[in-house]
Amino acid sequence: MRAARLHRYDTTLAGPEYLVLEEVPDPVIREPDEVIVRIEGAGVCRTDLHIVEGQFRDRVPVVLPYIPGHENAGSVAAVGPGVQRFRPGDPVIVYPQITDGTCLACRRGEDMHCENGAFPGLTRDGGFAEYLLTKERNLVRLPDGVSPRAVAPHADAGLTAYHAVKRALSWLKPGDSVALIGFGGLGHIALQVLHALAPVDVLVIDRSETALKLARELGATATIQAQDDPVSELRELTGGRGAAVVLDFVGEGQTPQQGLAMTRRGGAYFVIGYGGRLEVPTIELVDQEKTIVGNLVGTYAELAELMELVADGRIKLSVTYYPLDQVNQALRDLRDGRVKGRAVLVP
Template identity: 35%
Template sequence: MKAVQYREIGKGPEVVEVDTPEPGPGQIRLKVTAAGLCHSDWFLMDLPADQYAYGLPLTLGHEIAGVADKLGDGVVGIEVGASYAVYGPWGCGVCHACAEGKENYCARAASLGIAPPGLGAPGGMAEYVIVDSARHLLPLGDLDPVQTVSLTDAGLTPYHAIKAAQHKLYPGAFALVLGVGGLGHVGVQIIRAISEATVIAVDVSEDKLALAREVGAHHTVLSGPDAAAQVRELTGGLGADAVFDFVGVQPTIDTARESVAIDGFIHIVGIGGGILPAGFFSTPFGAAVRNPYWGSRSELAEVLDLARTGAVSVHVQQYGFDTAVEAYGRLHHGQVRGRAVVVP
């Protein structure tokens, strides 16, 4: 079968032929219908050899949708031929966090050698993928897998961050979205769908700001040295009650710190490597800083339900295997509007 793999440190992705996997006991094989590209893929491919710990070769792709194709011994509750989305942050399944469906915060996964697909385990950028447990599959039903697959990360990750700050998103509150790319343009929609807050979006690109307005942002600000001052002006000098940084580089983190209101929330979602010093004389009184990771299984179900109502959708650019490497290049250079999806 064809697969998109990272095979050599510093070389980037390649399209290769590999053996079709067989499911073991408790496992499910999916025939992949769509796989999303993510900046997290480039984060690990940009790591130097002494920091890379994901194994080689690695089949990429942690945003996965597919049709159940073959069941291992003991699998129940999964229908061969039915369409599913894959919940990506796999945990041990038995600890306190996993029992609550919060496998994204499993404290035992690393020590047990459990890794998400595409981020350690073989991912879904292939014709077939093995899913380790039925609990990691959510039925898609009539949802289009190509239009929906990115919600498994680009929808779930902002939803988890936004839901945790929902008490700050009351009518009259201001929510600041930094970065209106793959995650941010979904984040704007989620804020509009589950709150009455006023949304301010910031990005370096006029095209991304146009996308922000298309998906519901009330105000847009071009990123730069004056961005925080413009946010303060839009909020009557008070600042944003909740800030969601979907980039995480130092300039956006600095903007977040300078824009947040007293007793506000800053959620650093992007993994751009920036650092935010928190405490007296750095952040406003009462301001909380958090780095949320992915989301829970029940939250993914809620995101898919939002998609079913039409409240949330993803702007998708579609590619085939033959252009997957090109798609990764476009992603790396910030040329993807919304989310890139490979369709086998």
């Protein structure tokens, strides 16, 4: 099959080529519960850039070359002999983390903390290819009328946004304010999930006027230009208090400090994007009783819930398609902030 593989890290993301397009052997089913999915869409994520620059080099066991791509959707191509619920041809979105289902974390429903997990596209071959090997446990059947390639980014981007918003609900009361920092792939989904699940005001902070325009079209209460003084502006818009919840989809540069400063007394600062550092005097956490929350993707059940919202027409995903052989262009566009919504590779 045709696949895009990472052969060596590019620590400065200088490019121009990150991945190599080549013919590789098709995946083979070896376990009874394995399935092969014919990829119809594979979302391109900022994590793919972090993979290319080697941020995971010492964190996950991976042997180069391998195939990135962890936002996968398509149709079932082949099933192992133990597979019960799916047949070839079924349209599916793929939950990204392969779990054993038997460890304590799995039994608590904390799929991302599985003690024997694997993450195709990060720790083994992913979906920037024609076919992907995964397990029956990972498949979420798509509701009628939902096209796999149009929803592929929900497998990680959408799921991560949904997971963060669902956890944030325990801090939110009707009429509260939520600040969204970064209105790209995840941010624009989070705004819609908030509208679907919580009666709150949403204030969106971004550098791009195009992004802020989209935020207003999607019903943001107010938008704030990130280059100005976003902390003061947000405080002014929230009667001096700050936001009950701040969802930071950037997590680098100024945003960790700004995000924590935007959080009101008793509120929570959610770190979703990553790459930077956060320094905070401990007295600020105690005196203002702020909580800092880390977020790692989401659960299988949450992906199924998100697909219900999608089928209901509650979540519209903005997508730009690229043929698989333009994967390097897609990564460069993402690096340069030129992707509208989320980039999706189509083999």
